[in-house]
Amino acid sequence: MGQWETDAGNRVMEVELKRYRYVAALLFLGMGVLLFFILNVCIGSVDIGVADIVKALTGQIQEETMARILWDIRLPRAAAALILGGALALAGYLLQTFFNNPIAGPFVLGISSGAKMAVALVMVFLMGRAVRVTSAAMIAAAFLGAMLSMGFVLLLSRRIQGMSMLVVAGVMIGYICSAMTELVVTFADDADIVNLHNWSRGSFSGMTWENVRTMAVVVFLACTAVFLLSKPLGAYQLGDAYARNVGVNLRLLRICLVVFSSVLSACIVAFAGPVSFVGIAVPHLVRKLLCTTEPIWMIPACFLGGSVFCLFCDLLAKTMFAPTELSISTVTAVFGAPVVLWIMAKRKRGA
Amino acid sequence: MEQYYFSTSNLCVGYDGRPLIREMEIALPRGEILSLIGPNGAGKSTVLKSIAGQLQLLGGAVYLGKDSLTEMNGKALARKMSVVFTEKVRAELKSCRDVVATGRYPYTGWFGLLSGEDQRIVDEAMELTRVTDIRERDFDRISDGQKQRVMLARAICQEPEIVILDEPTSYLDIKYKLEFLAVLQELRERRGLTVIMSLHELELARIISDRILCLKGAYVERYGTPEEVFETGFIKGLFDIDEDSLSGNERLLAYVRRIGA
Numbered sequence: 001m002g003q004w005e006t007d008a009g010n011r012v013m014e015v016e017l018k019r020y021r022y023v024a025a026l027l028f029l030g031m032g033v034l035l036f037f038i039l040n041v042c043i044g045s046v047d048i049g050v051a052d053i054v055k056a057l058t059g060q061i062q063e064e065t066m067a068r069i070l071w072d073i074r075l076p077r078a079a080a081a082l083i084l085g086g087a088l089a090l091a092g093y094l095l096q097t098f099f100n101n102p103i104a105g106p107f108v109l110g111i112s113s114g115a116k117m118a119v120a121l122v123m124v125f126l127m128g129r130a131v132r133v134t135s136a137a138m139i140a141a142a143f144l145g146a147m148l149s150m151g152f153v154l155l156l157s158r159r160i161q162g163m164s165m166l167v168v169a170g171v172m173i174g175y176i177c178s179a180m181t182e183l184v185v186t187f188a189d190d191a192d193i194v195n196l197h198n199w200s201r202g203s204f205s206g207m208t209w210e211n212v213r214t215m216a217v218v219v220f221l222a223c224t225a226v227f228l229l230s231k232p233l234g235a236y237q238l239g240d241a242y243a244r245n246v247g248v249n250l251r252l253l254r255i256c257l258v259v260f261s262s263v264l265s266a267c268i269v270a271f272a273g274p275v276s277f278v279g280i281a282v283p284h285l286v287r288k289l290l291c292t293t294e295p296i297w298m299i300p301a302c303f304l305g306g307s308v309f310c311l312f313c314d315l316l317a318k319t320m321f322a323p324t325e326l327s328i329s330t331v332t333a334v335f336g337a338p339v340v341l342w343i344m345a346k347r348k349r350g351a
Numbered sequence: 352m353e354q355y356y357f358s359t360s361n362l363c364v365g366y367d368g369r370p371l372i373r374e375m376e377i378a379l380p381r382g383e384i385l386s387l388i389g390p391n392g393a394g395k396s397t398v399l400k401s402i403a404g405q406l407q408l409l410g411g412a413v414y415l416g417k418d419s420l421t422e423m424n425g426k427a428l429a430r431k432m433s434v435v436f437t438e439k440v441r442a443e444l445k446s447c448r449d450v451v452a453t454g455r456y457p458y459t460g461w462f463g464l465l466s467g468e469d470q471r472i473v474d475e476a477m478e479l480t481r482v483t484d485i486r487e488r489d490f491d492r493i494s495d496g497q498k499q500r501v502m503l504a505r506a507i508c509q510e511p512e513i514v515i516l517d518e519p520t521s522y523l524d525i526k527y528k529l530e531f532l533a534v535l536q537e538l539r540e541r542r543g544l545t546v547i548m549s550l551h552e553l554e555l556a557r558i559i560s561d562r563i564l565c566l567k568g569a570y571v572e573r574y575g576t577p578e579e580v581f582e583t584g585f586i587k588g589l590f591d592i593d594e595d596s597l598s599g600n601e602r603l604l605a606y607v608r609r610i611g612a
Contacts, residue, residue, distance in 0.1 A: 011474060014487060100441055231463035235456050237445070241405055241436050246456035246509065247429030293444045296462060 022297045025290050029304035033082060036311035040078040041070065043319055048074075076207040080215065081314045082307045084204070084268045085278060087219045089286075089306025090226060091264035092279025093298060097233060098257045099157065102343050103167055105279030106265035110173030111149045112276075115269035116200060117177040117184075118145025123199075124188045135214035135270070142266035149173055150262050164344075201327035202273035204314050215267055222263045223303060229256060230295035237293060275310070276329045277336025282306045284339055309335070356381035356416060356545050357402075357513060363410035364394070364401040370409050371397050375571055379547070379562065381512075382539050386556040387549040388580075389566035390590050395549035396437065396517050398566065402547065403434045403515045415513065429457035433509035435502045435516045442490040447501045450490045451477055454509035476508035477501075479534055481527070495522035503531070507538065516548035520555065528552070532559050557581055565589050 042048050046069060048056075056067045092105040106112045122141040126133050156169045181200065232253050235243045244250055268275055283298070286305040290297055313331040320326060357379040365371035371394045379385050387395045400406040402413050404420055413420040415431055423431075433454065442450050454476070455469045465473070477483045480500040485493055490501065499522050506514050520528050532555065538544040550556045556563060556577070563580040565572040567589055573580055580586075 011470070011486070015470070102443075228461070231456070231459070231461065234463060235453055238442060238450065238453055239438065239440055241400075241434065241438060242440070242453065242505075244405060244425070245403065245429065245432070245434045246453065247425035248456075249425060287444060291444060292449075294449070296464075 018292070022290055022292065022301075025286075026297070026301055026304065028289075029286075029301060029308060032308040033304055033311065036308055036315065037078050037082060040081065040311050040315050041074045043315065044069075044074060045323060076209055076212050077204050077314070078311065079212045080207040080271060081204045081310045083212070083215050083219050084272050084275070085306040085308075085310025086303035087215075087222070087264040087306070088268050088275055088278045089282035089302045089309070090223060090299065091261045091268075093283040093302045094226065094257050094261040094264070095279070096283055097237060097295075098254070098261065099166060101166060102284065102347065103164075103280055103340055104170075105277070106146075106261070106268075107274060107276045107279055108167050108174070109149070109153050109170035110175075110177060111146045111153070111170075111262065111265045112269050112274040113174035113177035113181075114147075114149025114152075115142035115145040115266045116274050117181045118142060118148070119270055120181045120184050120200065124184050128188070135211050138270035139214065139218060139266055142270035143263060145177075146262040146266040146269070147258075149177060150258055154258070199273045202275045202329040203317075203325070203327055204272050204310075205318075205325065207271065211271055215271055218263065218267050222260050222267075223299070225256070226260050227296075227299050229253070229260075230299055233257075233295040237295075272328065274329065275332055277332050277340065278306055278309055278313075280343075281332075281336035281339035282309050284343055355379060357385075357547070358414045359402065359411060360414070361411035362401070362408065362413060364397050364406065365409050366397065366406070368409065371569070372566065372571065373410075373569055375411070377564065377574065379545060381545055382543040383561040384535065384539065384546040384559055385548075385562045385564060386560040387547070387564045387566060388551075388553060388556055388589070389572070393566040393568075395566055399434075399515050399517050399547065399549060400436070403432065404428060405434075405436075426457055429509070431512045433506040433511040433514050435499070435506050435514070435519055437517045437521070440490070440498070440502065445490050446487050447482060447490050447493065447497075448473065448477065448486040450501055451482075451486075451504045451508055454505040454507070457509065472510070473504075473508050476504040479507060479537075480504040481530065496524065496527060499523060500527065500531075503534070507534075510542075511544070512542075513545040513547065516546065518549050518551060520550065520552060528555065535559065553581075553586065 038050065041053060042050060046066070048066060048070065052066065053070060056070050088106065095104040095106065095109060096102055098104070118141045119138055122137065123133055126137075152173050153166070153170055157166055160166050160169055185200075232243070232248045235246050235248050236250075236253060240250060282305045283302050286298065286301045287293060289305075290301055292298065309332070310328070313335065314328060317326040317328050317331045355378040357377070359375050359377045362375040362377070363370050363373045364375070375398070377385070387398060389395055397406065401408055402420070408421065415423070420428065440450070452465060452469070452473050455465060455473065456463065459465060459469060474483070477486055480503045482497065482500050482504055485497060490498070493501070499519060503516075503519060506516075520531055523531060535544075535546055536559070539546070560577055562575065563577055564574045565580060565585075572589060573585065
């Protein structure tokens with residue numbers, strides 16, 4: 001009896017300890033987001049101290065240019081990196097769960113490229129007619145493009161076995177979409193090209209508050225919906241048969257996964273252009289940090305992790321070779337691609 | 352018909368619309384154990400997957416009591432029936448305890464958080480299948496036999512009325528095979544658990560089963576009590592072997608030598 005009680009006590013403690021670890025990891029990531037957000041606001045072509053920021057935001061400062069820099073450039077850009085980075089990492093996590101494939105992500109599966117193609121088409125078409133393109137219209141176009149690519153990937157995934165082949169198929173779809181985008185750009189007007197070129201390289205610069213508001217609403221809604229799905233997602237991780245056995249509505253869950261991962265991917269492409277590797281690398285690193293795959297912890301942790309990663313990369317992108325800015329994908333690839341190689345090397349037997 | 356807990360009527364099962372086994376009539380009272388035996392490829396797994404609602408039925412119906420399985424909603428069915436299949440389970444970074452705890456899914460709330468009572472049931476199930484000592488190990492890093500016992504614990508903590516097991520003993524050594532039988536007996540007596548499983552070990556099937564279903568070819572070859580099924584000559588026909596080889600060590604050895612040569 002005494003033995004049984006100590007055992008039970010141990011088990012309760014194990015569960016408690018794990019929970020502490022998850023909470024600590026979330027706090028750690030949260031602090032990271034805060035830190036890099038502040039750094040992103042402070043550092044740039046003009047360095048601004050934290051005290052000045054507080055003054056500027058509370059309206060105590062008279063210097064017009066500094067307030068303008070903060071309010072019109074730094075803050076929306078940092079907010080965009082925070083929101084879109086989180087969305088991107090979460091989209092990657094959903095796709096990895098859906099395909100049971102650790103190197104799936106919106107970029108390698110061609111979903112970002114599909115969204116990019118649709119957005120390029122819409123931009124060239126509408127700008128050619130001097131119509132202003134709203135944020136909502138961009139998201140809608142990107143979503144349609146993302147769903148189109150996703151449809152092809154899904155069709156192929158029924159015929160393809162093995163995680164590497166699926167990724168190769170996704171990369172091919174990505175190339176097709178990129179080729180179409182190039183075609184559109186080639187025949188676009190000069191003025192459009194400049195616009196398109198900047199965007200299609202991927203960047204968090206040039207965000208307006210209207211952009212930020214729209215993306216915040218869409219990403220917030222999608223993330224909340226995904227978080228509410230964490231229970232069936234956890235059961236789904238054990239495979240179809242056991243998920244069905246405990247009463248998961250598999251068809252509905254799959255549709256939700258496809259739609260939400262496409263919405264999140266579309267959101268990033270619509271505003272920042274294609275950003276590579278965040279979707280694969282961040283969920284993997286976060287999994288290692290938490291030592292769990294439980295979605296109820298992984299979903300918030302992935303979001304925070306993606307935010308930290310993108311804020312960090314954006315900081316490097318704008319400061320490393322200042323005043324020349326790097327595209328965000330250049331930096332994310334440098335840090336993200338090695339993680340992908342590491343995953344593949346570790347899994348070579350199971351591939 | 353109504354006194355049976357589990358029954359099928361004119362059941363036809365198979366893959367991709369191609370019928371494999373037709374006209375299955377099974378009737379099983381509550382708390383009985385039914386074993387499926389038959390040669391490899393006879394369709395044991397197909398039958399089990401079909402009656403567990405994992406494969407589309409090609410004809411006929413499966414009943415739990417009076418309710419047709421295809422008309423029950425997922426959650427209601429999940430509280431009555433649990434399964435252990437032979438497919439590899441992917442469970443990256445999940446501890447054995449996490450895997451077992453997924454069996455509580457039909458009972459937990461919207462976010463799937465386990466109550467103290469759920470935790471207790473999970474621990475009890477793990478105790479029963481002797482996997483308590485590996486509860487914190489990574490599920491991907493334990494042996495196949497241990498996995499089988501963890502998956503059995505998962506099925507038990509789902510608190511089912513009927514459990515469907517596909518070759519639940521294939522990776523177990525002799526000690527755990529016997530323990531497995533003891534666990535089934537205990538659950539049958541304590542909770543009136545009904546069991547349908549496929550077994551390769553004919554002797555185990557003979558000891559534990561109340562009924563045995565023999566599969567071979569497109570129809571059920573025989574359905575009855577172990578005494579009826581294991582009568583002389585029948586097993587020989589079922590597996591196309593010389594039945595004399597099943598009794599007597601020397602003959603068995605001689606037989607093994609013959610096929611080895």
